[in-house]
Amino acid sequence: MDKKGFRVLIKYCFLNGNNTVEAKPWLEAEFPDTAPGKSTIKDWYAKFKRGEMSTEDGERSGLPKVVVTDENIKKIHKMILNDRKLKLNEITDILKISTKRVDRIVHEYLGMRKLYAKKKQ
Incomplete structure (x- = not known):
């Protein structure tokens, strides 16, 4: 049930x-x-x-969970290709998406393990 x-x-x-x-x-x-x-x-x-007799879920504040869209995936991919030194926090500030969602898009949808790897000297 x-x-x-x-x-x-x-x-x-x-x-x-x-x-x-x-x-x-x-x-x-x-x-x-x-x-x-x-x-x-x-x-x-x-x-x-308290007198609230509805059995429905109440409204919840915050952004919708559906931020993992094709449009956002394409935007993030394009941003990373343009600047490989881009950090997750910078992407979240630009797109106004949580770090957790950006991390998920980068790792699961784009298949990238790291955004930027420092060169050995």
Whole structure:
């Protein structure tokens, strides 16, 4: 069962007047391998007690996770080809993408192990 389905079942337990201690074993009996944890059940009960009865995920702040696009991959590749001494931090500052995402694009999508290797003297 997916997360939304479990949220609906947790809401059902809440509306029936069950507490979290009663809800946990009931969910584990019905879904032994995939039942949500005790803290998840408590969090949703707290939300329902505050009057928030929606079982949907709330809006989250921040940039979307979908920054690994063909356009960004091409931009990064072009930047690296133009200046092999370019650092990850410089790319992140220019494109306003997290260092983690730039690192992933460089290593996984472009197949580069290092951006710049110093010459031995």
